[in-house]
Amino acid sequence: MPRAFPDNVLDAGDVLIVGAGLAGLFAALKLSPRNVTVLASQPIGGGASAWAQGGIAAALGAGDTIEAHIADTVAAGAGLVDEKIARLIATEASDRILDLVELAVPFDRDLEGKLKLGREGAHSHDRIVRVRGDRAGAAVMGALRERVRATPSINIIEGVTAHALGVVEGRVCGIFAPNWREAEKPPLFIRARNVVLATGGAGALYAVTTNPPEALGEGVAMAARAGAVIADPEFIQFHPTAIDVGRDPAPLASEALRGEGAVLVNDQGVRFMEDVHEAADLAPRDILAREVHRQRGEGRKTYLDARAAIGAAFAEKFPTVFAACQAAGIDPGAELIPVAPAAHYHMGGIAIDEWGRSSLDGLWACGEVTSSGAHGANRLASNSLLESVVFAARVAQDINGNDAPNAARAAVFTPRFGHADGLINSKIAQRLRWIMGTHVGVVRSADSLKAAARELAALEAEADASPGAGAAFANMFTAARFIIAGALGRKESRGGHSREDFPKPHETFRKRTFLKLSDVESAGAAQEVVHA
C-alpha cells in the first residue's frame, strides 16, 4: 500500500477549490484577493456549466416576485424543498446576476437595454436570463475563465483529478491526486487550510446522459469516504429531450424549445403529452421523462417537433441545438428531432447548510455536487446555475470569516490509486453505466434496484482484480451505491424518483434522505487508515 511521504506533499496554502465549473470559479473570484488554488480534472471553465443552454432563473420581470419564484421551486420539488434554502436562492438571485453582469456576461437585452427574460417549464413567469438563445453556459464560463486567469491570487492546476480527501483529527486538510510530475510515484497529497468541493454532478454514471464524462459523482464519493453525510442521492433528474442520435454524451434539446412551442410526438404522429398533464409539453420534467420512457417501452419512437413553432428561425434562435442536429444530418427546422430521456442533473449530493458547510470540519461544497435542499425531489429549470452562484458566494463569505487552523504537516491515509486514464470508456465503466441506466433509471423497483446492487458487487470484484483498479473506480462504485441505497429506501414515487412497485407519493416519506458511507457499504474498500 503506497504512503504519502512528505516529498509527496504539496502546499496549496489557504483555500483549495476542487472543480472549475461555475461553482468553483465563482467561489474563487469571490474569495479573491485571498490566495486560492483551483484544481480541476479538465481545463477551467468547462464542466456541465459550459454546456448550459437555458440560463439562470431570477425574478426580475415586471409582475414577477421572489415569492412566486419560491412557490414554483417548492411546487417542482414535490414536497421536499427546504423552503428556507429556496428563499435564499430566490432572494439572492438578483445580486448574483448583477455580479455576472459586472463580469461582462453579455446577457440578452431588449431595445431599452433591460435584461430579456425567457420562460421555461413549471415557471409561472418569464424569469430566465439568457445569452444568444441557448448560449448561456458558454458565455458565462467564457467571462469567468477570462477573469480567473487575470486574477493573480488564483493559482490554477488543470488536468488533475482528485480521488480522495485527507483528514487529520476529523478536519479535512487536503486532497489526494495522482502524481502528475512522476507517474510512478505514490499519489500527491495537496494540503490546504480549507477545502471546497465543486466537482459537479453524477450523470455520467448512466449510459445515456447529457453530462460531460467527468461528471462521475467523485465529489460525493470522496466526501462520503471521508465521513460526510450525503443527502437525497436517489433523486436524479432525467431530461425528457436528449437528442437520440447515438452520441455519448447525448446532446440536449433545451426545454426552451418547448417554451417556444415545440411539441413531443410519437412515430404515429400523436402529441402524447396532451392526455397526460394539463401543461402538456411544458409539464414538469419528471412527468415528461416518464411518459417518453413509457412510449419507448411500448416500442414507439419519440420526437420533438419544432417545425411549426420554430421552423426556419431555428439556427438563429437555438444555435447550439441546431449544430448538434446538423452534425447528425437532421435539419431541426424542417424535420423531427429524435429524443430520449437522459440522466441530466443530480438533486442529491453532499449535505450542506446555508453556508455551504458540509458535515465535516474544513470541507465546504457548492454547485451540483451538493444537496442543499433547494431542489427537493425535482429541480426547477435554470435553478441550478442560480444555486451554484448563490452558494459559491456564500462559501466564500463563510471561509472569509473563518480563522482555520494550519493544515497538518502530513497526510494520515493514502488511497489505493490505479490508472484512471480512459476511465469512462473502459469496459468496467461502460458496464456500470449500463447497470445504472437499466436498473436505476427513469423507473425503478425493488427487484431492479436489488439486481443493480448484485451486478455492481460482481463488477466491483472484477474491477478490483483488474490492473487499472483504484480510487477512481472505487469512487464510481460508491457514488452509484448511494443512488441505489437511497432509491431502495424510498418506497414511494416522488419527483425524479419513480418506483413501479410504489407508484404514488406517501406521507411517511415526505422527508429528505440522509446517508453515510456505513449505511451504504462497508467502509475501506479503496483507502486504508495509515497514521503518519
Ligand SMILES: Cc1cc2nc3c(=O)[nH]c(=O)nc-3n(C[C@H](O)[C@H](O)[C@H](O)COP(=O)(O)OP(=O)(O)OC[C@H]3O[C@@H](n4cnc5c(N)ncnc54)[C@H](O)[C@@H]3O)c2cc1C
Ligand atoms: C447540457 C446541459 C444543459 C444545462 N442547462 C442548464 C441551464 O440552462 N440552467 C441551469 O440552471 N442548469 C443547467 N444545467 C445544469 C447545470 O449546468 C449544472 O448543474 C451546473 O453547471 C453545475 O455546475 P458545477 O460548477 O457544480 O459543476 P460543473 O460545471 O460540471 O464543473 C465541475 C468541475 O469539476 C471538475 N471535476 C469533476 N470531478 C473532479 C475530480 N474528481 N477532481 C478534480 N476535478 C473534478 C470538472 O473538470 C469541472 O471543472 C445543464 C446541464 C447540462 C448537462
